[in-house]
Amino acid sequence: MTKSSHENDVAFIQALADLLNQHDLAEISVKREYGENDRLNVTVSKYAPQVASPVAAAPLAAPAPAAPAPAPAPAAAPAEKPEIPSDPANHPGAVTSPMVGTAYLAPEPGAEPFVTVGSQVKEGQTVMIIEAMKTMNHIPAPRAGTVKRILVEDGTPVEYGAPLLIIE
Template identity: 65%
Template sequence: MSKQTTDTDVAFISALAELLNKNDLTELSVKREYGEDDSLEVRVVKQANVVTVTAAAPAPVYHAPAASAAAPAPAAPEDPAQHPGAVTSPMVGTIYLSPEPGAAAFVTIGATVSAGQTVLIIEAMKTMNHIPAPKSGVVKRILVEDGSPVEYGAPLMIIE
C-alpha cells in the first residue's frame, strides 16, 4: 500500500469512529476492497467506560435552634483501577478466564495465587497472552467477563 492509501485508511477509520459515537453504536465492522488481493478490514468497538461517581460536598444547611442535624453524605464508590491490588490489562484485546472453552477458570474469587501464576489470557492479534499475577495473595474480585473486550490499563481483578 502506498502512503496516500495509508492516510486515506486513517481518515476512513477516524470517520468510522466518529460515526460510532454520533449514532451511539457499540461496534462497527467494515471490509473495504481495493483490488483482487488488497483489502482493509476494520472493526471499531466502543468499550463501556467505568464511571465513577464522587459525592459533591453538601450545601450548607441552616437550622432553626430546635432542628436536627442533616444526614451525612454517602461515601463515594471505590474505583477498582486505583486499588493497590488491581491487576490491569497490559494491552487491548479479548479476555478469557480459562485456558480453553469449557475448561475450569484459571482462578476464582477466594482462590490463593502465587506471583507469576497465570490468572487469565488476553487474545490480541490472534495471539494468546498469558497474564501473570503480579503478586501473591487472594483473588478478591474479578472485574471482567469471559470473552469481553478490554482496553489498555483497564482493571481486570483485585488480588489482596
C-alpha cells in the first residue's frame, strides 16, 4: 500500500467519524473492494464492540407479529409498589440492548415468543434475539424475576443501550 493510499484511507476514516458525530449515529461500517487482494473494511463505532456468539439457525425470513404489552395495573397504595419511571431506560429492572440490530421475540416466525408479560425468567435464560450483521445473538436475562413489560415489537430495529424489557 502506498503512502498516498494510506493517507486517503485515513482521511476517509476521519470523514466517517465526522459523519458518525454529525448525525448522532452509533456505528458506521464500510467495505471497499479495490481489486482481488486489495480491500478496506472499516467499522467506526462510539461504543466498545460486543462479543456475540453466533447461532446455528436459519435467518429469520419474516418476523411474527408481537402481542401488544398490556398497560401496568395501577398501584393499590403508593407505599406498596414504587412508581415505574416515565423513561423505561431509567428503570432498575430494564434490560438494554448490547448492540445495534433487529429485535426478534421468538426463535423463528410463527413460533412461541421466548417470554411474555408475566413470564418468570431465570438468570441467563434467553429473552429475545437481536440480529446484527446476519448473526442471531441471544439476549440473556441478567437476573431472575418476572417480565413486567416488553418495550419493543417483534422485528423492530434497536440501538445500543435501548431498553428492551423490564424484569422485576
